[in-house]
Amino acid sequence: MRFLSGKLTPNRRSLPGAEGTRSAASLPDDGLHAPGIEIGRPGEAYRRVRIDSAFGKVAVLVTDGHLPWPYGRELDGYEVSSVQDTLARATAAGANILAAP
Secondary structure (H helix, E strand, O other), X not given: OOXXXXXXXXXXXXXXXXXXXXXXXXXXXXXXXXXXXXXOOOOOEEEEEEEEEOOEEEEEEEOOOOOOXXXXXXXXXXXXXXXXXXXXXXHHOOOOOOOXX
């Protein structure tokens, strides 16, 4: 596993890649004070860093690790272009929507 080090700022246009290469990643958002309601902690703030690269998009949530259930249990996810279309396809395939957006 490889960890990134260094200061992440929106002005830094590339991050270290394997064997000294650059990933040409960008930081479209470095939310130092993202609303805590997004992670089940209303009235607080946390840091949310979004990274875009040729490999995909990643959102890194920086917290103290104490997140109420069910927040913090999902290990990964993915971005879709249309949530409504994706839910319609999932429902057509037999999925049940437990909580609508």
